[in-house]
Amino acid sequence: MIPEADYDSPWKEALELYLPQCLALFLPEVHADIDWSQSVSFLDAELQQITPAAAVGRRVVDKLVRVWRRDGAEATVLLHIEVQNQEEPDFSRRMFGYFSRLLDHFDQPVVSVAILGDDRPTWLPSPFRQELWGCAVTFEFPIIKLTEFRRRWAELEASTNPFAGVVQAHLRALETRHDAGERRNAKFGIVPWLLTRGYSRGDVLRLFRVIDWFLRLPEELERAFLGDVRVYEEAERVAYITSAERIGREDGLKQGLQEGRERGLQEG
Numbered sequence: 439m440i441p442e443a444d445y446d447s448p449w450k451e452a453l454e455l456y457l458p459q460c461l462a463l464f465l466p467e468v469h470a471d472i473d474w475s476q477s478v479s480f481l482d483a484e485l486q487q488i489t490p491a492a493a494v495g496r497r498v499v500d501k502l503v504r505v506w507r508r509d510g511a512e513a514t515v516l517l518h519i520e521v522q523n524q525e526e527p528d529f530s531r532r533m534f535g536y537f538s539r540l541l542d543h544f545d546q547p548v549v550s551v552a553i554l555g556d557d558r559p560t561w562l563p564s565p566f567r568q569e570l571w572g573c574a575v576t577f578e579f580p581i582i583k584l585t586e587f588r589r590r591w592a593e594l595e596a597s598t599n600p601f602a603g604v605v606q607a608h609l610r611a612l613e614t615r616h617d618a619g620e621r622r623n624a625k626f627g628i629v630p631w632l633l634t635r636g637y638s639r640g641d642v643l644r645l646f647r648v649i650d651w652f653l654r655l656p657e658e659l660e661r662a663f664l665g666d667v668r669v670y671e672e673a674e675r676v677a678y679i680t681s682a683e684r685i686g687r688e689d690g691l692k693q694g695l696q697e698g699r700e701r702g703l704q705e706g
């Protein structure tokens with residue numbers, strides 16, 4: 439039996455670790471307009487304060503980040519990123535509600551972005567529109583549909599962007615959610631990509647933690663998977679994933695998470 443998929447935890451960690459790389463992959467023009475030499479602030483507590491009571495308890499991955507623009511036209515911008523892993527009829531309306539609350543609360547520019555991680559290629563939310571008696575509003579926001587990257591798989595495999603690995607793992611998790619054997623094969627298939635990107639030992643471990651979350655395996659298959667990885671690492675003369683750090687990653691990565699986040703933001 440395949441363990442229940444956890445899409446929320448890996449996305450939360452991946453966004454904190456590699457926000458610049460996320461935007462470089464999904465929204466390169468936005469990435470280019472941000473001054474990554476300035477500090478980036480995650481405002482999750484502030485976001486929770488404006489979340490409507492009706493949304494409490496709803497599983498959602500959303501991040502509120504304060505970034506600086508390069509051109510100085512507006513010194514800082516609030517970037518609201520939401521990862522939506524299932525179809526939601528009123529999604530655009532809810533995004534508009536968050537946008538309105540953020541704009542009113544902070545009184546500074548807000549940009550909302552949606553990352554759709556569902557497995558429904560035909561679902562693409564329309565802009566929110568309301569018009570009555572001459573009073574009208576239209577709210578549009580950038581949407582990244584992850585299933586579209588299936589057509590761009592060769593691009594993901596050729597990329598050195600860490601977020602290409604996040605997208606690979608997410609899509610493979612969707613594709614193998616009913617077949618543990620295929621999931622084991624898919625998980626192992628990402629290992630050569632991970633170990634040949636030139637990443638540091640710490641980044642390999644941090645990214646593998648994210649991939650591990652997406653592609654959870656039954657205990658027996660996990661042991662078999664680690665055996666395959668051990669053989670591969672011995673052949674390539676590396677020892678990252680099955681090293682002592684891998685076994686103790688829950689403790690070791692607590693500090694590594696913060697270090698990786700700071701380095702990722704600086705390297706963006």
